[in-house]
Amino acid sequence: MTRPDTAPVRPGEELPLDALREALRGKVEGDVDRLAVEQFPGGFSNLTYLVRLGDQEYVLRRAPLGPVAAKAHDMPREYRLLERVHPVLPVAPRPVLLVEDADVIGAPFYLMERRRGTVVRTKLPPEYAALPDAPRQLSEALVDTLADLHAVDIDAAGLRDLGKPEGFNTRQVEGWASRWRRARTDDLPPPEELHDEDVIAWLLAHTPAESAHTLVHNDFKLDNLMLDPGDPSRVVALLDWEMTTVGDPLVDLGLTLTYWTMPEQPGREANHVGANAPGYLSRGEFLARYAQRSGRDVGGVAWYEVLGHFKLAVIVIQIYARYRAGQTSDPRFAPLGGQAQWLIGEAWRRIGEVEGGGTGEPEVAPQIG
Known part of the structure; x- marks a missing residue:
């Protein structure tokens, strides 16, 4: 969601695919047995991944690795905020699933819809x-x-x-x-x-x-x-x-x-x-x-x-x-x-x-x- 181009997951930032697969099973649309994950390479803060479940695509967001400041990188808060903002400001993406159990991938995370488009950073694409x-x-x-x-x-x-x-x-x-x-x-x-x-x-x-x-x-x-x-x-x-x-x-x-x-x-x-x-x-x-x-x-x-x-x-x-x-x-x-x-x-x-x-x-x- 946060970037239009993906890349292989950076070393040390891999997701536990078996645990993720079971956490998503029956909760979202798509074939969880065909789970594939890539990473959006931009940004310096939260980690953002492209999650493919067969033909269905989602964006997963979680806090960065290591200790983080109190009240920072609060994925449950971000998810609930988007639940309320999306209906009144459609440019805000639609949240899909919140998983607060940190044991699944090491931190709470959520899925949201993937939207496709161009992100302009430092030069005209x-x-x-x-x-x-x-x-x-x-x-x-x-x-x-x-x-x-x-x-x-x-x-x-x-x-x-x-x-x-x-x-x-x-x-x-x-x-x-x-x-x-x-x-x-x-x-x-x-x-x-x-x-x-x-x-x-x-x-x-x-x-x-x-x-x-x-x-x-x-x-x-x-x-x-x-x-x-x-x-x-x-x-x-x-x-x-x-x-x-x-x-x-x-x-x-x-x-x-x-x-x-x-x-x-x-x-x-x-x-x-x-x-x-x-x-x-x-x-x-x-x-x-x-x-x-x-x-x-x-x-x-x-x-x-x-x-x-x-x-x-x-x-x-x-x-x-x-x-x-x-x-x-x-x-x-x-x-x-x-x-x-x-x-x-x-x-x-x-x-x-x-x-x-x-x-x-x-x-x-x-x-x-």
Whole structure:
């Protein structure tokens, strides 16, 4: 579900097929005796697999290997959230089966429907190369899907209890700061050089009241959209709902802009999509379209962008800390310490812009690959 292309399962991340087969028998459609499993290779967080039961296909999601933060990677919560979101926002995939018994494959997991489409990561895929308007069309699809997400009536859909929206922004800063301090590795520069504590202090000192209370995806970015291969303006699916809650929609907007304006994404090659690439919506155009679609004032978005950079730095350093502690051997995680450092530096640079002391020019992210 989260990726259009699959690969053999990575060593050490194999599923116990006999146990899985028996857990699915009689619970879902398909021939469990013809069970076959592949892995979706993208992503750094939850493990996602393609499960084939003869001609029937599903996507299986489970938490990553090794110790994980409390309340993180909660597959039962994600499954139950999708049960409620899918009927009111059809781009959310339909969940099919939840298995909470961790003894089956080593962690709770769930199955959801598989949808097929194109995921755009850091460059325009071949199917869009002949479509001259593809960059603008997929840009607008990204903005419009974000606005549609934030337009869901959380009370009518029974979704308000997903979170505690009052005081959301303050809890965001405090919670992510706590996670950063717990995960911070000793190979990073000291705080007086990295300015991580300065970023936290600035966010706390300037925390705004919530602009509204809506669904917040918390990881809304282009490569969490699946698009129609023949029509980049049509969204097939919005993926990766694990951190969804109820809070300030501009928190989503800030993180989306963090990704949209980055010259590189964590652990990836240089970006050839987004605000820095020709044909795509610029940062200003992105903001203007979101404001028009949502009816919201985005004048104070800089605080949310700084928070977005900081949140992404925390996510990256948590993964890197697990790698450095030997809890995972995935070589993709090795460069993430440098990426977390760059993200903190970019947050600090943007604070300088807000306070009148920045250059206005983005730094170059470290080359990673």
